Amino acid sequence: MRHSKPMYKRFFGVLALMYSIGYIPGYAAAVDFEAGKQLQEEKLSNKTREELYREIFNMAPPEQIKEVEAVLIINEIVNGKVDVVFSEDRLDFTIPSAPILTVISSIATPEFVKMVKDKVEANGRISQHVLDGLNLTTAFDSRSDKVKITVPTIFLLKQTHYLTGGGMEDPYVVESIKPNAVSAYVNIHVNQQFQYRQKVSENLSRSDSLFIVNMNRKVRQPFYGHFDGALNVYHTVLEGSAGFQQNADPAVIRNDIRLVYDQPQRNALRIMAGDILYPTIGYQSFVHMGGIGASKDYSLQPHILTYPVGEYEFYLTDPAEVEVWVNDAMVSRMYLDAGTHDIRGYPFIAGNNDVKIVTKDFAGRKETMEFSSIYETALLAKGISRYSANVGFPSHLHDGGYDYDVEKPFVSFSYQGAVSNVYTHGYYTQAFPSKGILGYEFTRATPLGPLALNTTGSYINKIGPSFATRLGFTLRSSVFYKYSKNKGVSADRLPTPVIWNTQAEYFGPKFLKNFEDTLIRNLEALKFSSDVTIPLAGQFNVSIAGRYYLCRDTVNVTMLSLTFQKTWKNALRTSATIQHASDLNARKANSSIIFSAQWSFRAGPNDFSVGEIIRRHQPSKLDQFTTEPQPQEPQWDYNTSFQWNYDNTKSAPERVSASVAAQLGPDNNDYRGTLGYSGNQGSIELSQAMDDPTYAKGTFLQHQTALSLKTALVYVDKTVCLSRPIxxxxxxxxxxxxxxxxxxxxxxxxxxxxxxxxxxxxxxxxxxxxxxxxxxxxxxxxxxxxxxxxxxxxxxxxxxxxxxxxxxGAEKTVLVFGSLLDIDGSPFAYQAIIITSRDKKDAQPTKTFTNGAGRFQFMGLGTGTYLITPVEAKGRHPITFDIPVENNGYYRSPTMTFSGSGAPLPKRKETVDSVDTAPQGENIFLLGTLASMDGKVLAFVSITIVHLDDPNAQPMNTFTNKDGGFQIVCRKPGHYKIAVADDESGANAVFTIPVGTKGAFDIGKQTLKK
Structure with a gap:
């Protein structure tokens, strides 16, 4: 009787063996290198790996795995999987350098990236020993199959973090799908109205009754339609719009038509031709014209920040928690690694802003950095500029189209650029042959607020030169001061800043305000305006505004207003305004008092709003029926409003909407209601309005019903369909x-x-x-x-x-079962066959095998006609069969017999079929995925599986699906080899089914190796 070794010796022996052998298929993934080094240094065993294995297991040790697939992680950035190749002593390994350089190039300095590139071997790999020599920390985790590399902070680039308003992805570096070469759409909006006057009294005069009868003769109003659309051909867009009105002359009216060509990567350039659109600045005015224009438009590059952002760099020696405070409010909390950081995109308010960055490392150390920044929406970021240059001929609508005055060419040009983050200036000009303007503007940010100047000179033929100047300043302050006996004067921050706008503007008597003006006579010589809003505690605001116009040849104009506004609980807002304005005819000043209250709330899809406005004012001159001076008493007006909106909040295009509104006032009473439905192909809305005008009091009510339909017709790549408006x-x-x-x-x-x-x-x-x-x-x-x-x-x-x-979508795969008989009617057993689609010329042929009964199965790629050809035809003719359209994902074909002059196959010993047979005994349902040597899944290939432990076992045949997956029934556990049928390269994969396995067993992804 053989005596076993003491248990504790076997236990420690197994531990030592696991450290020394590193990797055993089915037991461990790979050795922990640091543990291996420590094992050697401490000399836990003087025996070799082979000696330990033989002593413990009484058998020869398996061959060590020298290559394994592992996840690559660099500074917590995961960059896919790489193959790890170990050295003979397993104290070093190599990995591909390309994925390492991809990540390091984005986070490390160029100098360090070059150092790494210089160490790459000729085969494109780099070793752990080399990476450690570059001061990188490199480790392989055998438990999770991960290679972790840490780049020291000294080599890292500055890391930029965006809080808001920035960090938009650059679309030119992100892999994306570009638009189709040709696409088009047409928006269609049609409207049909019905109008009807309803008598409210039978005691009407003959003229009133006749008026109502005549108006009701045409209840249906002319049909109206509006159309606009665009045709995009290789990024050149032809866009336009037109209108149609029944019974009009002309019935069709052409609106703008233009060509648009964008070059977003070339200075954000947009070129237009036709009825062009262009931006205006300063004293420029928009003149409708046909011509050509070029503009630098940053809407073509929305990922670029064109306004100044705060850039505040700081260095962290250790990982830390970082809090960002703006104007005493915390706007972000981040956990940042060690290194240089730059935070941008602060949620600034206009004006001066206080920034505080608080860092807390894991040792408890705390550091505070404070900054101050000025933010103005009118400013551009340093180095950013934009322009617009346009030339053409003015146009006017005439007889359903545009007339172009070719005798009066027109030019418009503007430029704006940032000298610094706090100073932006610009130049502009516009001109006809007989008149024009030339101007300059700038905006300068100061700690108190922005200062803006705009000055322009104009010239008009036969009238002469003139000029205009506008100077404005906006004071913004979030600080208010208070006094107490104990603390004296102290400052505190307002939740909403005080905003004080002041502006002065001068117009020359002959200054060209608008190019469309034919009579040049500026009554206002000098205009002063100032307004301030002061927020107080308890959501209470006070606003003061004043205007004074110094005029030529007439009286000066004065306007003053004082407003108190309060927001209460439950969304109730009230206000009171006192206004005073001088009468333009110098008869009497007009003073008024306005009280208003508005209450709104939302309950699910229902939105309610109720309002009341009470106004005390002097009677209007138009309300008097005499031109003689007469005593006038102030009068009170009451305006009541109510509105209900229903809008389904469901996140889907299909929704029902409805609304009811009423406006009750001294001049008119309006009642309106709508009911609409919107869907994927458009929307339809029915509206009803009833007006009770003052001029028809006691005479009639005016009813108007309108039916509106909005849809769009779109085209792309031979597909035409309906849509919501585009x-x-x-x-x-x-x-x-x-x-x-x-x-x-x-x-x-x-x-x-x-x-x-x-x-x-x-x-x-x-x-x-x-x-x-x-x-x-x-x-x-x-x-x-x-x-x-x-x-x-x-x-x-x-x-x-x-x-x-x-x-x-893809071709529908169909699992096909069938049986083949030889020429003499016997089963066509254990033969390789090739199945080819006759309808799909680009489809790859499928190789498979028949079993002992002549049965076969394969995955057909869609319906149609297929051809079965034996690999060893020997006079047998191919068989043609069809997979019908009506199938449930599988099709069992009738038995098919080969024809020809070949001799029948010799009889072979029957074995258990591997395909289409009933399971026998305890079976294992094997699942897996097969991949080629380069890691790509092998789709629709025939495969052979051999039981290595049983030399008498017959090979089992099956096939993979489009994802490389396969399934087969195995009879017993053990070691198996899998390979592609008829593959002469010798590539295969070996896997093990453990003893005791029953039912389904997934062997995962098997990669072929030689």
Whole structure:
């Protein structure tokens, strides 16, 4: 009888063996290198790995695994998986350098990146020993198969963090889908109105009755339609609009038509031709013209910050918690690693802002840094400029179109640029041959507020030169001072800043205010205006405003107002205003007092609002029926309003909306109601209005009913469908092939979706912005089992009025079962066959095998006609068979017999079939995925599985699906080898089914190796 070793010796022996052997298939992933080094240094065992293994297990040790797949993590950034190759002594390893350099290039200095590149071996790999020599911390975690690399803070780049208003993704560095080459849309808005006058008394005069009868003869008003759209061909856009009105002359009116071509990556350039649009600044005025224009428009590069942002760098020696405070309010809390950091995109208010950054490291040390920043929306960031240059001929609407005055060419130019983050200036000009302007403007930010100056000279032929100047200053302060006997004068911060606007403006008597003016005579010579809003405690505000106009050849004008406003609980707001204005005709000043109250609240989809305005004022001159002076008493006006809106808050295009509103006043009483429905293909709304005008008191009520329909017709890549109105761009999503009968949802959520296909057409989602990445998720509703494509998430890069078509779906796979008979009618047993699709020329042939009964199975790629050819034909003719359209994902074909002159196959010993047979005994249902040597899944290939422990076992044959997955029934546990059928390269993978395994067993992803 053999005596076993003491238990404690076997236990410590196993521990020593596990440290020394490193990796055993089925037991461990890889050795921990630090533990291995420590094991050698401490000399836990003088025996070799082989000696330890033989002593403990009484058998030869397995061969060590020299390569393993592991996740690469660099400074907590995961960059996929890499193959790790160990050295013979397992004290070092190498990994590919490319994924390391990809991450390091984005976080480390260029000098350090170059140091790493110089150490890369000729085969593109780099070792742990080399990385450690570069002061990187490199470790392999055998328990989780991870390679972790840490770059010291001394080599890291400055890290930029955006709080708000920044950090938008650069669409030119993110992989995205570009718009289709050709797309188009037309928005259609049609409206039909009905008007009817209702008598309110039978005792009307003959003229009033006749008027009502005549007006009611045409209850239906002329039909009206408005159309606008765009055609995008390779990023060049033709856009335009037109109107139609029944019985009008002309019935069709052409509006603007223009070509737009954008070059967003080349200085954000936009070029227009036709009825162009262009920005104006200063004293410029918009003149409608046909011509050509070029503008630097940063809406083409929305990821670039064009306004100044606070840039505050600080260095952390250790990881720390960072709090960011703006104006005594904490706006962010972040946990940052050691290194240099730059925080941008502060939620500043206009004016001076106080910034405080508080850092707390894990040792408890605390440090506070304080800054001050001025923020003005009118400023550009340093180095940012924009311009607009346009030339053409003025146009006027005439006979349903535009007339262009080619004898009066017109030019408009403007430029704005930032000298610094606190100083922005600009130049501009506009001119006809007979008149023009030339101006200069600047905005300068100060700690108290912005100072803005605008001065312009004009010239008019036969009239002469003139000029205008406007100087403005806005004082903003969030600090108020208070006095107490104990503390004296102290300062505190207001939740809302005090804003004081002051402006002075001078107009020359012959200054050209508007290019459309034919009579130049400026009555106002000098204009002063000032207004201030003072927030007080308890949501109470006081506003004071004043205007004084010094006029030529007439009286001067004075306007003053004082307003008190209070916000109460439950969204109730009240205000009282005292106004005083001088009469333009110098007869009598007009003073008024206005009281108002507004209460609004929301309950689910219902929104209610009730308001009352009471006004005491002098009677208007227009209300008097005599021109003789007469005593006038102040009068009181009462205006009452009520409004109810219903809007389903469901996150889906299909929704019902309704509203009821009433306005009761001294001049008119209006009652209005709407009922509408919007869906994926457009919206429809029915509205009813009833007016009780003052001039018809006691005579009639005016009723108006309107039916409005809004939809859009879109085209992209031979697909035409209906949509909601399009304003910027659109994406069409539809299912094809195996998903052609499924509804496709765009961006589904728990509450709904943004668009969905239906019986009327594909799903269409309008875009409202351009040149910003748009991420979409498509989900088919109730798809066929196993037919959903892997890629259902898309990143789009919409451009100006562009369209996308996303088609999801693949050929429907059908599992085919069949039986083959040889020429003599015997089973065509244990033979390799090739199955080819005759309808799909680009489809790869499928190789498979028959079992002992001549049965076979394969995954057909869609319906259609297929051809079965034996690998060893020997005179046998191919067999043709069809997979019908009507199937439930599988099809059992009738028995098929080869024809030809070949001799029948010799009889072979029957064995247990591996395909299409009933399970026998305790079976193991094996699942797995097969990948090639480069890691890519092998789809639709025939594979052979061999039981290595049983030399008499017959090979088992099966196939993979489109995802590389396979399944087969195994009879017993042990070691197995898997390979692609008829593959002469010798590539295979070995896996183990442990003893005692029953039922389903997933062996995971098996990668072929030689």
């Amino acid at each position: 304003y910027g761009g659109f994406v069409v999503a539809k299912g094809i092939k195996n998903l052609s009968q499924c509804q496709i949802m765009i961006n589904p959520t728990d509450q709904g979706y943004e668009a969905i296909s239906n019986k009327l057409g594909p799903a269409v989602l309008p875009f409202y912005t351009s040149y910003q990445l748009k991420r979409l998720k498509l989900t088919p509703l109730n798809p066929p089992i196993g037919s959903v494509e892997e890629k259902m998430d898309f990143t789009l890069f919409p451009q100006y009025k562009s369209g996308f078509l996303l088609s999801v």
